[in-house]
Amino acid sequence: MIVENLRFLGHRIVNAVWRMGYASRFFMLILFYSGTSFRRFHLTIRELFSSGVMSLIIILVAGTFVGMVLGLQGYETLKRYGSESALGSLVALSLVRELGPVLAALLFASRAGSAMTAEIGLMKATEQISAMEMMAINPMARVVAPRFWAGVISMPLLSALFSAMGVFGGYVVGVVLIGVDEGSFWSQMQAGVDFQHDIVNGMIKSFVFGVAVTAIALFEGYDAPPTAEGVSGATTRTVVESSLTILFLDFILTAFMFQGE
Amino acid sequence: MSSQALVEIRDVNFAYDSRPILKGVNLTFPKGKVIAVMGGSGCGKTTLLQLIGGALKPSGGYVKVDGQVIHELDHKGLYHMRRRMGMLFQFGALFTDMSVYDNVAFQMREHTDLPEEIIRDLVLMKLHAVGLRGTHHLMPAELSGGMARRVALARTVALDPMLVMYDEPFAGLDPISLTVVGNLIRRLNDALGATSVVVTHDVQESLKIVDYIYFIADGVVVAEGTPAEISTSDKPFVHQFVHGEMDGPVPFHYPGGDYGQDLNLRPGR
Amino acid sequence: MKRTTLDLWVGIFVVAGLGALAVLALKVGNLSTYNMSESYQLQAHFSNIGGLKPQASIKSSGVLVGRVAQISLDPERYEAKVTMTIDKRYQFPKDTFANILTSGLLGEQYIGLIPGGDEAFLKAGDEIKKTQSAVVLEDLISRFLYSKAEDSKQVDKQPN
Ligand SMILES: Nc1ncnc2c1ncn2[C@@H]1O[C@H](COP(=O)(O)OP(=O)(O)O)[C@@H](O)[C@H]1O
Ligand SMILES: [Mg+2]
Numbered sequence: 001m002i003v004e005n006l007r008f009l010g011h012r013i014v015n016a017v018w019r020m021g022y023a024s025r026f027f028m029l030i031l032f033y034s035g036t037s038f039r040r041f042h043l044t045i046r047e048l049f050s051s052g053v054m055s056l057i058i059i060l061v062a063g064t065f066v067g068m069v070l071g072l073q074g075y076e077t078l079k080r081y082g083s084e085s086a087l088g089s090l091v092a093l094s095l096v097r098e099l100g101p102v103l104a105a106l107l108f109a110s111r112a113g114s115a116m117t118a119e120i121g122l123m124k125a126t127e128q129i130s131a132m133e134m135m136a137i138n139p140m141a142r143v144v145a146p147r148f149w150a151g152v153i154s155m156p157l158l159s160a161l162f163s164a165m166g167v168f169g170g171y172v173v174g175v176v177l178i179g180v181d182e183g184s185f186w187s188q189m190q191a192g193v194d195f196q197h198d199i200v201n202g203m204i205k206s207f208v209f210g211v212a213v214t215a216i217a218l219f220e221g222y223d224a225p226p227t228a229e230g231v232s233g234a235t236t237r238t239v240v241e242s243s244l245t246i247l248f249l250d251f252i253l254t255a256f257m258f259q260g261e
Numbered sequence: 262m263s264s265q266a267l268v269e270i271r272d273v274n275f276a277y278d279s280r281p282i283l284k285g286v287n288l289t290f291p292k293g294k295v296i297a298v299m300g301g302s303g304c305g306k307t308t309l310l311q312l313i314g315g316a317l318k319p320s321g322g323y324v325k326v327d328g329q330v331i332h333e334l335d336h337k338g339l340y341h342m343r344r345r346m347g348m349l350f351q352f353g354a355l356f357t358d359m360s361v362y363d364n365v366a367f368q369m370r371e372h373t374d375l376p377e378e379i380i381r382d383l384v385l386m387k388l389h390a391v392g393l394r395g396t397h398h399l400m401p402a403e404l405s406g407g408m409a410r411r412v413a414l415a416r417t418v419a420l421d422p423m424l425v426m427y428d429e430p431f432a433g434l435d436p437i438s439l440t441v442v443g444n445l446i447r448r449l450n451d452a453l454g455a456t457s458v459v460v461t462h463d464v465q466e467s468l469k470i471v472d473y474i475y476f477i478a479d480g481v482v483v484a485e486g487t488p489a490e491i492s493t494s495d496k497p498f499v500h501q502f503v504h505g506e507m508d509g510p511v512p513f514h515y516p517g518g519d520y521g522q523d524l525n526l527r528p529g530r
Numbered sequence: 531m532k533r534t535t536l537d538l539w540v541g542i543f544v545v546a547g548l549g550a551l552a553v554l555a556l557k558v559g560n561l562s563t564y565n566m567s568e569s570y571q572l573q574a575h576f577s578n579i580g581g582l583k584p585q586a587s588i589k590s591s592g593v594l595v596g597r598v599a600q601i602s603l604d605p606e607r608y609e610a611k612v613t614m615t616i617d618k619r620y621q622f623p624k625d626t627f628a629n630i631l632t633s634g635l636l637g638e639q640y641i642g643l644i645p646g647g648d649e650a651f652l653k654a655g656d657e658i659k660k661t662q663s664a665v666v667l668e669d670l671i672s673r674f675l676y677s678k679a680e681d682s683k684q685v686d687k688q689p690n
Contacts, residue, residue: 048544096559119358122357123357128357131354135343157544161547164550167553194585197585198559199551
């Protein structure tokens with residue numbers, strides 16, 4: 001009984017390590033075959049459309065709502081200490097440092113990441129990938145790498161849009177609806193948010209998230225068993241794995257970036 | 262004859278993990294001919310095509326195409342060889358995110374520097390050859406099964422390959438589409454001066470269009486011959502296959518241990 | 531190669547994203563007040579900086595004139611050494627007074643510069659000699675309690 005459980009556990013661990021190695025090799029291959037994505041940039045543009053443009057609506061709407069909630073909650077909390085004027089700084093800092101990169105990446109994973117996995121998985125299941133290989137065309141270069149770079153380019157842009165919409169939402173609730181002084185809202189924000197320290201670091205975060213989410217989504221699609229269940233399972237795994245990875249990486253990056261405070 | 266052979270398959274062995282699929286098969290495909298490879302489902306026909314295309318490596322023997330041993334080619338050499346091959350996959354494998362036009366144009370755009378006007382003419386010519394010029398703006402999802410197969414056919418021969426492989430081109434087609442596709446395979450082969458391999462279990466259709474037939478069972482070639490020889494053969498296997506009989510050398514049951522034991526029937530109960 | 535509507539959408543997306551980034555940098559962040567090439571550095575020692583942080587603002591008469599670049603402990607004097615980046619447009623007399631202040635009761639801490647009357651100006655790398663440390667709230671409270679206690683002692687004594 002115990003031996004059996006141990007064997008099962010050992011099997012799982014060996015499998016996980018194996019998959020990690022395979023995933024790393026896959027990631028290296030993406031980078032190795034990335035030349036085409038830039039030489040024939042229209043391939044990447046196509047994917048920018050399906051990952052970036054198609055995620056625009058959800059990012060803009062979600063960003064606005066998150067900013068509005070931040071405005072409301074932040075105001076209620078700050079009011080107790082008589083520092084409502086710091087609302088702008090609170091909203092903007094939360095957004096550019098944490099919520100923008102993290103929430104945009106989570107939304108991106110479930111909107112674009114899952115779609116990428118399903119698409120690649122289905123291409124594999126319907127032998128489109130094998131067909132490409134038989135035509136002497138490398139699917140890593142032609143199919144996978146352009147999607148990867150599109151995701152990596154989209155993510156920081158989407159995160160910037162999310163944060164900007166969030167600030168706008170916070171402004172609407174804080175200044176327009178509640179009546180916090182407009183001047184102090186913006187000036188406190190500018191005084192509180194540092195370009196290098198907050199905005200650039202936030203962008204670095206979302207770049208890293210973009211790499212992680214897209215790589216996971218593509219790997220899961222490429223590795224999916226070529227059946228209906230295989231593809232649907234892989235899609236679920238993409239969302240779960242990339243969400244956990246985003247939160248974990250966020251912790252690591254935050255610890256590195258903002259430890260000096 | 263061997264001087265004119267485009268494909269030579271010699272003593273090829275292949276196993277998935279430890280399950281042997283092919284146990285020393287020998288086939289020769291002369292230039293310009295249409296050859297059928299037949300056998301029951303799961304006998305290794307697709308596997309054989311993948312060995313020719315270099316997607317799999319034999320564990321013994323070799324596959325020679327145009328004088329070159331496939332599994333000894335490096336990545337570049339293999340890709341170079343594949344450019345001169347066309348493969349029609351079992352279900353067409355059209356790129357679902359591209360229009361019919363883009364599907365046929367795909368290899369021309371990837372492998373040549375032809376200007377778009379010439380590609381346009383070539384694509385329309387290929388589509389015309391399969392009778393589907395009018396569908397060039399449609400997406401694969403908008404085609405019927407038979408039409409999709411013909412578009413896939415046009416895409417397969419887009420770069421005028423010297424060797425065309427068809428994996429079950431008749432599967433799932435209605436009788437009319439089936440005859441259409443069969444005739445296309447023959448006509449395209451002769452028009453291109455190519456060599457074609459048709460993997461199928463549709464005996465009647467293949468007998469009409471091919472020059473030579475191989476039968477594979479249990480990992481070896483069990484019979485071969487011209488359509489005339491095959492249709493009059495009295496070999497039990499061929500006879501069963503050609504006439505679609507249920508009983509014969511090809512067993513109805515997959516090997517599965519003792520039936521009584523599986524049902525928990527023990528003697529003495 | 532033809533231009534397609536797809537290109538247009540991707541273009542809109544990229545422009546919007548970069549625009550959002552620009553808004554973040556200029557309107558939300560302080561990039562508009564960054565002028566690294568047009569600045570010079572000053573030093574000051576404080577016995578206690580309280581909660582002052584790098585990038586804190588430096589103001590004179592309430593106007594932002596620079597930012598705290600670096601904070602370290604001077605190993606000889608055991609005092610905080612603060613390096614400030616000041617906008618080139620603003621020159622301060624040699625006897626300028628640097629004060630660590632708090633915006634509001636619990637707000638951010640910043641450095642206030644109060645210019646003196648000296649004819650000569652501080653040059654890049656100079657040190658501001660006259661400084662006043664941060665008011666540490668705990669000190670303030672304990673001092674307040676202490677003086678209260680003193681008061682009450684005196685009150686206690688009086689009736690005797
Ligand atoms: N990737 C694989 N891994 C393990 N076994 C496989 C794989 N592909 C095919 N097989 C097995 O090999 C045998 C031959 O397959 P295949 O060549 O596809 O047969 P068919 O003649 O029907 O085309 C089948 O029994 C199949 O189960
Ligand atoms: Mg098959």
